[in-house]
Amino acid sequence: MNWILQVYAISLFALRTIPMRFGSSLATIVGIAGVVGVFVGVLSIAEGFRAAMTVSGTDDVAIVLRGGADSEMSSGLTREETRLIADAPGIVRGEDGALASAELFVMMNLPKQSTGTDANVPLRGVQKAAMDIRSGFKIVEGRPFELGRNEVIAGIGASRAFAGLDVGSRLRVGANEWEVVGIFTGGGGSAESEIWTDAAVLQPAYNRGDTFQTVFAKLTSPDAFTEFKDALTANPQLKVKPMLQGQYLADKSTVLTSIIRSVGVLITTLMALGALFGALNTMYSAVAARTREIATLRALGFGSGPIILSVMFESLVLAVIGGAIGASAAYFAFNGFEASTINFQTFSQVAFAFAVTPQLLVYAIIWVAIIGLLGGLFPAIRAARLPIATALRET
Numbered sequence: 001m002n003w004i005l006q007v008y009a010i011s012l013f014a015l016r017t018i019p020m021r022f023g024s025s026l027a028t029i030v031g032i033a034g035v036v037g038v039f040v041g042v043l044s045i046a047e048g049f050r051a052a053m054t055v056s057g058t059d060d061v062a063i064v065l066r067g068g069a070d071s072e073m074s075s076g077l078t079r080e081e082t083r084l085i086a087d088a089p090g091i092v093r094g095e096d097g098a099l100a101s102a103e104l105f106v107m108m109n110l111p112k113q114s115t116g117t118d119a120n121v122p123l124r125g126v127q128k129a130a131m132d133i134r135s136g137f138k139i140v141e142g143r144p145f146e147l148g149r150n151e152v153i154a155g156i157g158a159s160r161a162f163a164g165l166d167v168g169s170r171l172r173v174g175a176n177e178w179e180v181v182g183i184f185t186g187g188g189g190s191a192e193s194e195i196w197t198d199a200a201v202l203q204p205a206y207n208r209g210d211t212f213q214t215v216f217a218k219l220t221s222p223d224a225f226t227e228f229k230d231a232l233t234a235n236p237q238l239k240v241k242p243m244l245q246g247q248y249l250a251d252k253s254t255v256l257t258s259i260i261r262s263v264g265v266l267i268t269t270l271m272a273l274g275a276l277f278g279a280l281n282t283m284y285s286a287v288a289a290r291t292r293e294i295a296t297l298r299a300l301g302f303g304s305g306p307i308i309l310s311v312m313f314e315s316l317v318l319a320v321i322g323g324a325i326g327a328s329a330a331y332f333a334f335n336g337f338e339a340s341t342i343n344f345q346t347f348s349q350v351a352f353a354f355a356v357t358p359q360l361l362v363y364a365i366i367w368v369a370i371i372g373l374l375g376g377l378f379p380a381i382r383a384a385r386l387p388i389a390t391a392l393r394e395t
Helices: 002-016 018-052 080-085 156-161 199-205 222-234 245-287 293-301 304-334 358-385 388-393
Strands: 061-066 100-111 118-128 136-140 152-155 170-173 178-186 193-197 212-219 238-242 338-342 348-353
Touching: 002 018, 002 338, 018 245, 018 304, 018 358, 061 222, 061 245, 080 100, 080 212, 100 170, 100 199, 100 348, 118 199, 152 156, 156 338, 193 199, 222 238, 238 245, 304 358
Parallel strands: 118 193, 152 178
Antiparallel strands: 061 212, 061 238, 100 118, 100 212, 136 178, 152 193, 170 178, 338 348
8 A cells, every 4th residue: 555655646746846947848748749640640541431431231232243243343244143043042032023133333433533544433223123122212402313214323432532523514424415413322332432333334335235234133131142042052053252242342441441450550659669769768867857856766765666656647637638639620520520532442532531530549549658658667777776965966
């Protein structure tokens, strides 16, 4: 108990003397705040992109590609194959038949809102059931497109990121002109970065004949996927690759997410080293300024252990203050910031919003705690080992 009281007394005394070292303490706080701001800011890009490539709700949507294909761009299915897929067990069925949509996935060029430079924007041809298959689909402005007409609806992310996607605008693809008749949300998933139209209209516009690339199907439950997959892979008329939509989208986002995270960790590590040296300098200065005080405390009977812990605690407090400032600044500056980037696995633009998640903030706290403890450790050991007589003679 006496040992704990010593730690408390010395730590309280050290914190009260921080204003006397305001300049060096402020430098440490600002340095650590910068580290945390960069760390949270960069990794919020990866978190936002990952969130844009996921879908909300239960994992009860399957996507079927041609066997051997690793993306929609490299897949191809005939109309007969899409019919056989729609007849497979495990799919939800309504008055209009199976909730399955045979779809096309192509690219069109549109200028970015921010820079005006052209970018590849996904243009998806869908069937009527597509809007019931996607979780969270909702028209938020305008109306759905009509089957058989040159009309499109744009995802809300695409409408914000790219020019020419306002309701009433017209897009030209070759000799065809398409009217934007609606804006939709798709549960926060990657569909919000796409433009949709009737697959039957898109096929002749891109000279696709009577072929498709993928089939999306609504399953009766997530557990029904095994039955659905087994039925397709066992059918000798089909050579296809069924996947859960969540798994497919996660696979398509791994490369870019890994790159962003790796770069973010590298930059943050370099900055953290700078902040660590700043914390060491601050705490060495603090120990040097308090040499006689620390020696007096030791002469009065305070142990080396409480002194070491008190110096480390002071360093930790400065680090946490800097971390809190940096995390708060990053949250208000980056959370929800809208951007778009190319997905290197599909070569299409994905609109997304930076996401400062609680998990990122926890990681930031761990970073600053490590910096603070390491920054105070060696100065604390020096303070505890300095001979009392020598320390009392220092000016």
